[in-house]
Structures are given as C-alpha cells and as structure tokens.
Amino acid sequence: MLSELDSLKSEALAALETLTDEAALEAFRIDYLGKKGRLTALSAGMRDVPVEQKKDVGAKLNEVRDAITQGLATRKEALQAAKDAAAVAGIDLTLPGRPGSGVGSLHPLTQIRDLAVRTLRRMGFTLADGPEVETEWHCFDALNTPADHPARNESDTFYMPDGKLLRTHTSSVQIRTLETVKDLPVRIIAPGAAYRRDEIDATHLSVFNQIEALYVDKDVSLADLKGTLEFFFREVFGPGTAVRFRPHFFPFTEPSFEIDVKLEAKGREARWIEIAGCGMVDPAVFAAVSKTRGDTLLDPEQVTGFAFGMGLDRLAMILHGISDIRHLIENDVRFLQQFAA
Amino acid sequence: MQVSLNWLQTHLDLSGYTTAQLSDLLTFAGIEVEGIEEKGVASDKVVVAQIQSFEQHPNADKLSVCQVDDGSGSLRQIVCGAKNFKAGDKVPLALPGAALPGGFEIKEGKLRGAVSNGMMCSAKELGLGEDTGGLWILDSELPVGKPVNQIVESDTLFDLEITPNRSDLLSHLGLARELAALTGLPLKGERDHAKATSKTRAAKADEVTLEATDGCPYYTARIIKDVKVGPSPAWLKARLESIGLRPINNIVDITNYVMMEMGQSLHAFDLAKLQGGITVRRAKEGEKLLALDGQEYALLTEDLVIADAQRPVAIAGVMGGEETGVTESSTDILLEAAYFTPGNVRRTARRLSLHSDSSYRFERGIDPQQVHGGSDLAVKLILTIAGGTAEDVLRVAGEPPVLVGEVELDEVRAHRLLGMPGLSADEAHAILEKLGLTRLSANKEKSRWGIPGYRLDLQRSVDLVEEVARVIGLDRVPAKFTAAFAQGDATDKAYDHAMQLRQALVHRGFNEAQTLRLVSTAQTKDALGNPTGGVAALKNPLSEDHTTLRPSIIPGLLASAALNVRQGAERLRLFEIGRVFLKMPNGMVREEERLAILLSGPVAPSSWHAREPKAADIFDLRGLVESLPGVATLEIKPLKDNGAFLLHSELKAGNRVLGWIAQVHPARARALDARGPVYVCELLLSALRQGSSGPAKFTDLPRFPAITRDVAFELAADVPNAKVSAFFAGVKEPLLISSALFDVFADPTGVKLPQDRKSLAWTLTYRSSEKTLETAEVDAAHARILAALEKALPVVVRR
Incomplete structure (x- = not known):
C-alpha cells in the first residue's frame, strides 16, 4: 500500500509537469483527487489495512494528498504566471502614449497675472474690481489729473457717446474701492484691462493688461512701500532679484517712483527693466474721495497709503522673450501651446 | 529733450x-x-593726415594702399576702402591705440596681406555726421599731425x-x-541770465493791447533797429546743431538759443511787416494764419493769437506767422517775450497738431518772472551778433503772474510719510535749501519755505516731502513688512472660480485665448448671447476694425479660429474668460464676465492609436459644459436661428440662464475657411458661480443591492428626449432611483422603422433603502412605470 501510494505520488507529479492548460489541470484534479479519483480509491483501501499499519498508511495518504494538491496549485500558478507574461509579451513601450483629449494651455498673461495675484494674496491683499467703461471723474479727476491733461484727449483715450470713457489704467479701481470701503486698512489688488487709443503694432496694443495694488491706513510710509514691493518682486522673480526705485512723476502719487528689476530676459544678459510705477497716494486723491463719501474715514490729514501698478503684457514679453506683442492677442495655437504646463 | x-x-x-x-x-x-x-573723438590719436600717394591693392580690387603723412616725419602705410580722395587730400587718421565712438579701438594689422598702420575715417566713423559715402576730406589749410579734437569739439x-x-x-x-x-x-x-537789467515802461494802447489776459497776462516787446540779419557765428550754430536744431539766421537762432538756454520762448517779428500795434486776442471767426512751417492753419475763436491791426501774425506761444518772420532783408525787429497760460497753448497746439519747442514749454508752464530776463539776454546777444540799436526800455503790458508762494512743511507728517527714522529735520532742510528753497521759519511741527519762481510744482507740504525723498532716494528707507488679515469677498470668489474653470478646460485639452475687447461692427453679428442686440459703440474709434466693445467673446474666438485654420490647424479647442459689454435699453453699458468655448475638428489629436479620431459634434460641447464646475443639470431651450447660428439654444439650470450654445452657421464657417462644423458656447460666470453651492453634503451609501430593468419603446421622431427624461424624473415610484437613456435608434431608410419614428432604450434602476428587493416587487414597480409611460406619452413599449 505504501509503495502504491509512493508510485502514485511520483506518477502524479510527473504528469503535472506535462499539463499546459486550465482544462487539463481540472481533468488531472478529477483524475486524482475527485470523488472517484485514484487517490480517493486508494484511501478507500484503508479499511483493509491492518491496525498496526493504519497510522503509517494514514500519514502517507495525507502526505501524498498534500503533495499532489500542492503540486497542482504550484502548477496552476506557474501556468497563470506564464499566461500573464504572455499577455504583455511583445508590447513596445517605446511607442507613444494615447494623447487623450490632448494637453491644453493657460494663456501666458493668465499665468503671469495669477503668479502676481497668488503672491499678493499671500501678503494679505484681496481682489477688487471696477468697470472698464468708466467716468472721467473716476479715471482722471479723482486721481488728481489736471483738467487739460493730454491723456484726457480724444486722440489718446477712447470715449463713449455718453461722455464716459474706457479706463486708461486700472488706477480707477483705487477710487471705486475707496468710495465704498467701510474700514481701514484697505489692501486691494485689481488685475484688469485698460485701453489706450494706440495703433496696434509690434509693441503696442489698444487694450492691455495691468495689475494695481493699493494699501491705505493711518500710518503707511515709504518704508511700507519699499518693503512690500521688494518682497513682492523677489517672490515673483526669485530671492536674489535686484530691485531699484527711480523717482518719477504721476499725478496721483507723491512722491512717485518707477521700479526697475534686474532680469535676465530670455537669451539676454541681465539688465534693468522698467516694470512698474508706484508712490504714496497723493493727498488730493483722498480729498476728492472724501468729498464724495461725505465722511472722514479717508481724511487726507489722517491717512496715508501707497499704490503701485504694472503692465502685464510687457512683462510677459520680457519673461518669455516674445518678440511681437500681437502674439498675445492672435491666439495662434502654435504660440499658445508653447505655454502648456 | x-x-x-x-x-x-x-x-x-x-x-x-x-x-x-x-x-x-x-x-x-x-x-x-x-x-x-x-x-x-575725445582721443588725441585721431590726427590730420595728408595722403601723399596711393596705389591699387595687389590682392583686392576695392582697396587702395596709401602712403600718408601723419606729421611724425615718416610716412605711414594705410589700406583704405574709400574712393573719394586724391593725392594731397587731408583726412582724419586714427592712429593705433585710438578709441573711436562705439568703443572700437584701432590696431596695427594687415589687410589682404598689405600692412595697414591705422585707419582713415569718415565723419560718421568719428561720430560727427551722417554717412557721406567716403572719407571726411578736411580743410587743406589744416596742419598735419593736429589732433582732430582740437578742430571739432567732442561732446x-x-x-x-x-x-x-x-x-x-x-x-x-x-x-x-x-x-x-x-x-x-x-x-x-x-543766475545772471535770469536777471532783468533793462528798464520797463507800460506799453501804450497803440503799442500792445492785451484783450485776453486769461491766456496772456503778461506781454513784453522790445524794438531793435538796424540789425544785420545773416548767418550766425560758428559757436552759436554749433550750440544749436549739437542739440539737433537747424540754424536759420542770427536773430531766429538767438531766440532759439535763449529758449534752450533758459527755457524762455521768444519770437522776433519783422517790424516793417507789422501793421500797427500788437494785440493779444482770441482769433476771429474764419481767420487763418500761414505759419513759419509753411502750413496754413484755420483758427477758432478759442485760439489765442498775436495780431497786428489787420490780422493774426502768430499763434500765441505755438508758432509765428510766415509773413512777419525775420528774413535776410529785415532791419528792424520787435522781440516778443511773454507768458502764455498752459491750457490755451496746449489746446490750440493739440487741435492743430502743431507742436513746437515753444508750445512744449508753455504747455508745461514757464516761470513768468524770467520773461524780462529772457528778453534782455536775447537783446544783449542780438546787439553783439547782429548789431543795431535797441530801444532803451522794454514795453510791458500786464503783470507777470505770481505762481508760487510760501509753502508750509508739516514736519511730523513728513517724517511719518518718509518712514526714515534716521532722517533729521536739519538734513531734510539742507536738501530743500540746496534746491533753492528759502527757509522762512521753523519749529518742531512746521517750517515755512519760500519757493523759487521756476519751481511751479512746489505748492503743498507733500511736494516738499517728495523733493526730500527724491534727493535721498529709497536706499536709506528701511524695508518694512506689514500685513493685515484680508477678508475676501465676492471678487475673490469670482477670481478663484474663473481660475478653476480655466484649469478644468486646460485639463480637457483646451487652449486659453485672449482676444481684443474691441471688435468691428461687422463682427458683432457673430455675437452669442446678446438678447437686447444693443452694442456699445465707441465715439472715437481708431479704425474700422475696432469700433465697438465686444458684446460677446465669440466674434474674437471666431477670428482666432480663422487665423489658426489658415495656419493649417484642424483641431480647434479654444476658450476665453473675459468681459463683454452689453448696451441696455436704457442706454447704460452692462459689463459681464463670461466664458466662451469654441470646438471644431477631431475629438482627440491624431496618433498611431487612432489616425483619424472622429470629429467632435455638438454633444461633445454639451458634455463638456455639463462637466464644468457649477453646471450640475442642464436644460436646453431652443432659440430662433438668426442666420449666424444653427441649433441656437439657451442653456438653463432651473430658472437660471447659464448661457448659450450653437453651431456656427455653415455659411459663416465656410467664410472663415473652416474645414468642418464649428461649435460654440458662451456661459455667464455669475450664473455658474451660483451653481457651485458650498461644501458637498454626504449621502449615506446604499446598503442593499440595486436591480435594473431595461425598457425600449417607439415614438414619433420629433418628440424631444427632454419630454421622456422629464417623465422619468417626475414619475412617482419610490423604488425607482435613477433612469438613463442608453440607445437611440432611427432608420433613415425606413426599413426597420418608419422614417418618422424612433426607438429609445432606457435603463431603470430600482432599490429600496430598507431591504433587498424581491424580483416580484421590482417587476411590479417596472410594470407600473411602463403603464404610466404609455399613458403620459404617445409611445409604444416593446414588450
């Protein structure tokens, strides 16, 4: 009996090695381990085994069953593994992937604007907005611009038939904000479009993009202006960025400065690039707004503030080395796609 | 300048x-x-040299080998490419070591094998004039060896x-x-120049009359007789030429010189050509003036002119008249020096597009106190240069206005605004004094300052603060970091929402466009979603291409699509987020933020996986819109096609209008050279924002399995799916938890189904939240729904 079991075991294990598919394995299982299988038949012979041998034969039976069961499982796994491997055999992974719906792109102006907005928000500024079809008062008068200032002329500024105009700068949002603000401090940024009656060419657009910032409180000084703007530009252009302030003139700030940043334009040596205008809010601006507010929250004797504004189109051109500003509005996909994330 | x-x-x-x-x-x-x-040239190493002889370069047709005398005693060999010289000519020679303008240094060397020890120069190479196509041939009297910088001053x-x-x-x-x-x-x-030295007397009424003192409060005239008009002396010509002014004659040149020297614009009239005295007045209706630039200008009654008894002879502060100008034949002149107010000059100069150095200065404001001194300086120069006799007094009309006064500096506020702890009042005061201001009094809180007449810009305390800041610069200002808690509002949310939409579209393969907010009148026909049809036209457009503010983003996107088609693009996926402008019935312009999307061509880029992916259709666009944040459910309300669009429909969610969707009319698409259908939609950002409502609410996950049953039914082809959909959404059957369309079948040949019929197949899902449903319960519910369906709609259920 014991020798019969041994030979069944070696026969079964040898047979397993020849099996190559699921069906054969199942047939094998039935042949050996099934109800009418050969091992089952042999184990029925236990009845006739003398008592003193039962223990040994029983152990042998178990050993053989385990070995066949184990062998079957191993064989099954091996076959499955071979099948899995065969399923990917021959795949050339160096072939290009499926493009899905393709890769889109954010417009370079959006990318720059968002960089500026995210940075200034971290610094505690919130967004503000105002109309683009604006009154002359909000765009010029309240911003301390003389009545006969050239910018007001119809040759320089677009007007609507009703006397309103297309804002020439986002600075009008300063006035919109100051008119309605309920409390100090005021810390706002206003990205937006502005208009100038310019022929469109390689360096000019009649509609361009700016971002404006304003900080007003009881005791804002040039030190706040300097600290805020240096920090801002270093956040945007990198920690080591050199920033310089050149005295300048704007009607709505005094003192006023232009800001230069030393930048490596694409493919060029680092140079000073005029990037923004800024200054301390002129008291005349507070006086004009206070008059329409009819209260003293923005009393020019009590509050101070700084404002700055910069053009985003030129900045995008410098940063990306864009040669012609018209690329920014033509939306040639070959251009846009260069700014895909 | x-x-x-x-x-x-x-x-x-x-x-x-x-x-x-x-x-x-x-x-x-x-x-x-x-x-x-x-x-x-600043360098002494550019000298006068004489060409002794020259011969053809043995190896180069265009070069000559010259023997040149540079004054050193021995001849120097120079290879030269110019042809405009002959032996004996004197020319500038740059010796080795000479630095020419532009940082170019001359070295000894060989040109095509011939030794060349220097370079003979053109005027342009020395930064002294335009290219004349050859060497600068110098005066033959000049001694060889003399540095050229001793002949022509460098500047x-x-x-x-x-x-x-x-x-x-x-x-x-x-x-x-x-x-x-x-x-x-x-x-x-x-400041000798600015000082007036001559005596004055009030002009008699027949000499000078001021009729418009608001435009000209102060006018002076000086008569100079027997002058000799002619070319200016070399020094004066050189001064003017150095800053780009063309010398004309000594009298005119002197007036220009005084203007550039001290900012006082003057005008000289030929006294003989003036008929009667000077009147400063507004132009009369229909008056014209032939100005010194040779152009005739039609004047308006708001323009200020200088007139004689008969006619205008100058546009005040802008330009003199041709007829009364000083010429070679003039002998007696009247020299005008006046103060014209900025606004007048600016308006006239701009209207006439006539901008002169004179108008530039008057527009910005000159110091009225220097008018007299300016006149005196000019007279002094005229007498020296052109001779003649000046009347011993200056005829004066009006008074020079006082435009600056005393300014009080608020020390405390100045200190706070500057934010420079280390800045003392003494240092600030020293700066102001250096700038010519006079300290009249000072204490800890305030100081009073006298302002020099030329500093018209210093009127207020803060103007003085600016001067201090300007001179010190920001280097000494410490950088201060201040922040405050910033409370976001609707504008912040709108910004975030717009960025979220942008990202969603970029991730779906769309390119963000930015088109101009100004469009042509013709383009407004491409507008989508302008229910009132009004457009905000500009009063003063610059060109026909940009006459109006866009009432929709689609016109711009279509133009961009056309550009891309011309570049060979087949697959267009563009979007833009921005403002549109709608003219409301009350005449006001409403500004609205919108998202516009344009879709055309294959749904996916072509690749080896799919060489020609299927073309996108309007359901791709609808599906895209439905997937955007804030658009949960979408209803379609067809609108009348308007010639620009097909399938023109309003997109709604309940009562909210979300926007519009359409196919660009094929005729319009063909006009843009599009190769296939172009689909567009435009959505209102404010409406989309309303759809994104706060944090999502969690619903318990179902604990019992769902059972599905399909149903197919036939109905008339023109019954919209929305009706069927509304039936399933509204049917009162508690076990039905969802329904979805999974097939639409129609047979255009009419074989399997009549052409006016279609077959829809829906799958219905049943579930109870309390137990696992029995088949019988589901069958019963399904039967109830089918019965209700047949009752509600003209359908034939296939059983």
Whole structure:
C-alpha cells in the first residue's frame, strides 16, 4: 500500500509537469483527487489495512494528498504566471502614449497675472474690481489729473457717446474701492484691462493688461512701500532679484517712483527693466474721495497709503522673450501651446 | 529733450564726473536718461593726415594702399576702402591705440596681406555726421599731425525724459541748476541770465493791447533797429546743431538759443511787416494764419493769437506767422517775450497738431518772472551778433503772474510719510535749501519755505516731502513688512472660480485665448448671447476694425479660429474668460464676465492609436459644459436661428440662464475657411458661480443591492428626449432611483422603422433603502412605470 501510494505520488507529479492548460489541470484534479479519483480509491483501501499499519498508511495518504494538491496549485500558478507574461509579451513601450483629449494651455498673461495675484494674496491683499467703461471723474479727476491733461484727449483715450470713457489704467479701481470701503486698512489688488487709443503694432496694443495694488491706513510710509514691493518682486522673480526705485512723476502719487528689476530676459544678459510705477497716494486723491463719501474715514490729514501698478503684457514679453506683442492677442495655437504646463 | 554736456559745462564744471556717473545722478533724481550719444573723438590719436600717394591693392580690387603723412616725419602705410580722395587730400587718421565712438579701438594689422598702420575715417566713423559715402576730406589749410579734437569739439548728448511737473528742467540753465543742487558744485556766474537789467515802461494802447489776459497776462516787446540779419557765428550754430536744431539766421537762432538756454520762448517779428500795434486776442471767426512751417492753419475763436491791426501774425506761444518772420532783408525787429497760460497753448497746439519747442514749454508752464530776463539776454546777444540799436526800455503790458508762494512743511507728517527714522529735520532742510528753497521759519511741527519762481510744482507740504525723498532716494528707507488679515469677498470668489474653470478646460485639452475687447461692427453679428442686440459703440474709434466693445467673446474666438485654420490647424479647442459689454435699453453699458468655448475638428489629436479620431459634434460641447464646475443639470431651450447660428439654444439650470450654445452657421464657417462644423458656447460666470453651492453634503451609501430593468419603446421622431427624461424624473415610484437613456435608434431608410419614428432604450434602476428587493416587487414597480409611460406619452413599449 505504501509503495502504491509512493508510485502514485511520483506518477502524479510527473504528469503535472506535462499539463499546459486550465482544462487539463481540472481533468488531472478529477483524475486524482475527485470523488472517484485514484487517490480517493486508494484511501478507500484503508479499511483493509491492518491496525498496526493504519497510522503509517494514514500519514502517507495525507502526505501524498498534500503533495499532489500542492503540486497542482504550484502548477496552476506557474501556468497563470506564464499566461500573464504572455499577455504583455511583445508590447513596445517605446511607442507613444494615447494623447487623450490632448494637453491644453493657460494663456501666458493668465499665468503671469495669477503668479502676481497668488503672491499678493499671500501678503494679505484681496481682489477688487471696477468697470472698464468708466467716468472721467473716476479715471482722471479723482486721481488728481489736471483738467487739460493730454491723456484726457480724444486722440489718446477712447470715449463713449455718453461722455464716459474706457479706463486708461486700472488706477480707477483705487477710487471705486475707496468710495465704498467701510474700514481701514484697505489692501486691494485689481488685475484688469485698460485701453489706450494706440495703433496696434509690434509693441503696442489698444487694450492691455495691468495689475494695481493699493494699501491705505493711518500710518503707511515709504518704508511700507519699499518693503512690500521688494518682497513682492523677489517672490515673483526669485530671492536674489535686484530691485531699484527711480523717482518719477504721476499725478496721483507723491512722491512717485518707477521700479526697475534686474532680469535676465530670455537669451539676454541681465539688465534693468522698467516694470512698474508706484508712490504714496497723493493727498488730493483722498480729498476728492472724501468729498464724495461725505465722511472722514479717508481724511487726507489722517491717512496715508501707497499704490503701485504694472503692465502685464510687457512683462510677459520680457519673461518669455516674445518678440511681437500681437502674439498675445492672435491666439495662434502654435504660440499658445508653447505655454502648456 | 536733447542736452549738450558742453553747453551744461558753461554753467558748472562737471569734469569730475564720468558720463555714466552723470547718467546715474540724473536717473536717480527722477530725470530718465533715454539715450546717450558721444559726438566726435575725445582721443588725441585721431590726427590730420595728408595722403601723399596711393596705389591699387595687389590682392583686392576695392582697396587702395596709401602712403600718408601723419606729421611724425615718416610716412605711414594705410589700406583704405574709400574712393573719394586724391593725392594731397587731408583726412582724419586714427592712429593705433585710438578709441573711436562705439568703443572700437584701432590696431596695427594687415589687410589682404598689405600692412595697414591705422585707419582713415569718415565723419560718421568719428561720430560727427551722417554717412557721406567716403572719407571726411578736411580743410587743406589744416596742419598735419593736429589732433582732430582740437578742430571739432567732442561732446556728449543726453536724451532726457523730463516729467511733466518739472518744466523748469527744459533748459540747460535749469538742468545745470538741478545738477548743482545734486552735486554741490557751484553755478558759474550764478543766475545772471535770469536777471532783468533793462528798464520797463507800460506799453501804450497803440503799442500792445492785451484783450485776453486769461491766456496772456503778461506781454513784453522790445524794438531793435538796424540789425544785420545773416548767418550766425560758428559757436552759436554749433550750440544749436549739437542739440539737433537747424540754424536759420542770427536773430531766429538767438531766440532759439535763449529758449534752450533758459527755457524762455521768444519770437522776433519783422517790424516793417507789422501793421500797427500788437494785440493779444482770441482769433476771429474764419481767420487763418500761414505759419513759419509753411502750413496754413484755420483758427477758432478759442485760439489765442498775436495780431497786428489787420490780422493774426502768430499763434500765441505755438508758432509765428510766415509773413512777419525775420528774413535776410529785415532791419528792424520787435522781440516778443511773454507768458502764455498752459491750457490755451496746449489746446490750440493739440487741435492743430502743431507742436513746437515753444508750445512744449508753455504747455508745461514757464516761470513768468524770467520773461524780462529772457528778453534782455536775447537783446544783449542780438546787439553783439547782429548789431543795431535797441530801444532803451522794454514795453510791458500786464503783470507777470505770481505762481508760487510760501509753502508750509508739516514736519511730523513728513517724517511719518518718509518712514526714515534716521532722517533729521536739519538734513531734510539742507536738501530743500540746496534746491533753492528759502527757509522762512521753523519749529518742531512746521517750517515755512519760500519757493523759487521756476519751481511751479512746489505748492503743498507733500511736494516738499517728495523733493526730500527724491534727493535721498529709497536706499536709506528701511524695508518694512506689514500685513493685515484680508477678508475676501465676492471678487475673490469670482477670481478663484474663473481660475478653476480655466484649469478644468486646460485639463480637457483646451487652449486659453485672449482676444481684443474691441471688435468691428461687422463682427458683432457673430455675437452669442446678446438678447437686447444693443452694442456699445465707441465715439472715437481708431479704425474700422475696432469700433465697438465686444458684446460677446465669440466674434474674437471666431477670428482666432480663422487665423489658426489658415495656419493649417484642424483641431480647434479654444476658450476665453473675459468681459463683454452689453448696451441696455436704457442706454447704460452692462459689463459681464463670461466664458466662451469654441470646438471644431477631431475629438482627440491624431496618433498611431487612432489616425483619424472622429470629429467632435455638438454633444461633445454639451458634455463638456455639463462637466464644468457649477453646471450640475442642464436644460436646453431652443432659440430662433438668426442666420449666424444653427441649433441656437439657451442653456438653463432651473430658472437660471447659464448661457448659450450653437453651431456656427455653415455659411459663416465656410467664410472663415473652416474645414468642418464649428461649435460654440458662451456661459455667464455669475450664473455658474451660483451653481457651485458650498461644501458637498454626504449621502449615506446604499446598503442593499440595486436591480435594473431595461425598457425600449417607439415614438414619433420629433418628440424631444427632454419630454421622456422629464417623465422619468417626475414619475412617482419610490423604488425607482435613477433612469438613463442608453440607445437611440432611427432608420433613415425606413426599413426597420418608419422614417418618422424612433426607438429609445432606457435603463431603470430600482432599490429600496430598507431591504433587498424581491424580483416580484421590482417587476411590479417596472410594470407600473411602463403603464404610466404609455399613458403620459404617445409611445409604444416593446414588450
């Protein structure tokens, strides 16, 4: 009996090695381990085994069953593994992937604007907005611009038939904000479009993009202006960025400065690039707004503030080395796609 | 403004400063240096040389080998490419080691095998003129060996941008004054120029009459007789030419010189051509003037003119008349020096598009107190240069207005605004004094200051603070970091929402476009979603292409699509987020933020996986819209097609209008050269925002399995799916938890189904939240629904 079991075991294990598919394995299982299988038949012979041998034969039976069961499982796994491997055999992974719906792109102006907005928000500024079809008062008068200032002329500024105009700068949002603000401090940024009656060419657009910032409180000084703007530009252009302030003139700030940043334009040596205008809010601006507010929250004797504004189109051109500003509005996909994330 | 360094040096000694240092000094005082031009050669190594002989270069047709006398005693061999010389000509020779303008250094060398020990130069190569196509042939009298810089003075020219508040810097004296303040250098001869020396008398009514004192409060005239008009002396010509002015004759040149010297614009009339006395008045209806530029100008009654008894003879402060100008034949002149108010001059100059150096200065404002001194300086120069006899008094009408006064400086507020803890009042005061201000009184809180007449910009305390900040610069200001908690509002949310939409579209393969907000009148026909049809047209458009503010983003996107099609693009996926402008029935312009999407061509880029992916259709666009944040459910309300679009529909969610969707009319698409259908939609950002409502609410996950049953039914082809959908959404059957369309079948041939019929297949899902449903329960519910369906709609259920 014991020798019969041994030979069944070696026969079964040898047979397993020849099996190559699921069906054969199942047939094998039935042949050996099934109800009418050969091992089952042999184990029925236990009845006739003398008592003193039962223990040994029983152990042998178990050993053989385990070995066949184990062998079957191993064989099954091996076959499955071979099948899995065969399923990917021959795949050339160096072939290009499926493009899905393709890769889109954010417009370079959006990318720059968002960089500026995210940075200034971290610094505690919130967004503000105002109309683009604006009154002359909000765009010029309240911003301390003389009545006969050239910018007001119809040759320089677009007007609507009703006397309103297309804002020439986002600075009008300063006035919109100051008119309605309920409390100090005021810390706002206003990205937006502005208009100038310019022929469109390689360096000019009649509609361009700016971002404006304003900080007003009881005791804002040039030190706040300097600290805020240096920090801002270093956040945007990198920690080591050199920033310089050149005295300048704007009607709505005094003192006023232009800001230069030393930048490596694409493919060029680092140079000073005029990037923004800024200054301390002129008291005349507070006086004009206070008059329409009819209260003293923005009393020019009590509050101070700084404002700055910069053009985003030129900045995008410098940063990306864009040669012609018209690329920014033509939306040639070959251009846009260069700014895909 | 062009400024000559040599000219400046007549007022102060700047020899201790390099060009770069001066440039920085000006820049950081708020005077932007837009360009620097070196004229002539500073180097002694460019000398007068004489060409003794020359012969053809053995190896080069276009070159000559010349033997040149440079005054050293031995001849020097120079290879030269120019042809405009002969033996014996004297020319400038740059010796080895000479640096030419542009930093180009001359070295000994060989040209095509022939030794060349220097370079013979053209005027242009020496920075002294335009290209004349050859060597600069010098005066034959000049001695060889003499450095050229002793013959022609070298100079440095600064092109400066003077900000509009600093009209006092629009002259060499003004700039010298500023530089003296910034450097501490003394001004030579102080301010002699500005000082008036002549006596005055009130002009008689028949000499000068001021009729419009608001435009001209002060006018002076000086009569000079028996002058000899002719070319100016070399020094005067050189001064004017150095800053780009063309010399005309000595009298005109002197008036220009005084303007550039001290900022006082003058005008000289030929006295013989004036008929009667001078009147400063408004132009009369229909009056015209032939100006010195040869153009005739039609004048309006708001224009200020200088007139004689008969007619206007000059446009006040802008330009003189041709007929009364000083010419070679003039002998007696009337020299005008006046103060014209800025607004008048600006309006007239701009309306006539007639901008002169004179109008530039009057527009920005001149110092009325220097009018008399300016006249005196010109008279002095005329008598010296052109001879003649001046009347001993200046005829004067009106008074020079006083435009500056005393200014009180609020020390405490100034200190706070500057934010410089280390800045003492003494230091600030020293700066103001250096700039020519006079301290009248001072205590801890306030100081009072006298303002020089030329500083028209210093009117308020803060103007003085600016001067201090300008001179000190921001280097000494500490950088302070202040922040405050910032409370976001609707504008912040709108910004975030717009960025979220942008990202969603970019991730779906769309390119963000940015089109111009100004469009042509014709383009407004492409507008989507302009229910009132009104457009906001500009009053003064610059071109026909940009006459109106866009009522929709689609016109711009279509133009961009056309451009891309022309570049060969087949697959267009563009979007833009931006503002549109709608003219409302009450005439107001409503500004609205929108998202526009344009879709055309294959759904996916072509690849080896799919060489020709299927073309996108309007359901791709609808599906895209449905997937956007804030658009949960979408209803379609067809609108009348308007010629520009097909399938023109309103997109709604309940009562909210979300926007519009359409196929661009094929005729329009063909006009844009599009190769296939173009689909567009435009959505209202405010409506989309309303759809994104706060944090999502969690619903318990179902604990019992769902069972599905399909149903197919036939109905008339023209019954919209929305009706079926509304039935399933509204049917009252508690076990039905969802329904979805999974097939639409129609047979255009009419074989399997009549052509006017279609078959829909829906799958219905049943579930109870309390137990696992029995088949019988589901069957019963399904049967109830099918019965209700047949009752509600004209359908035939296939059983």
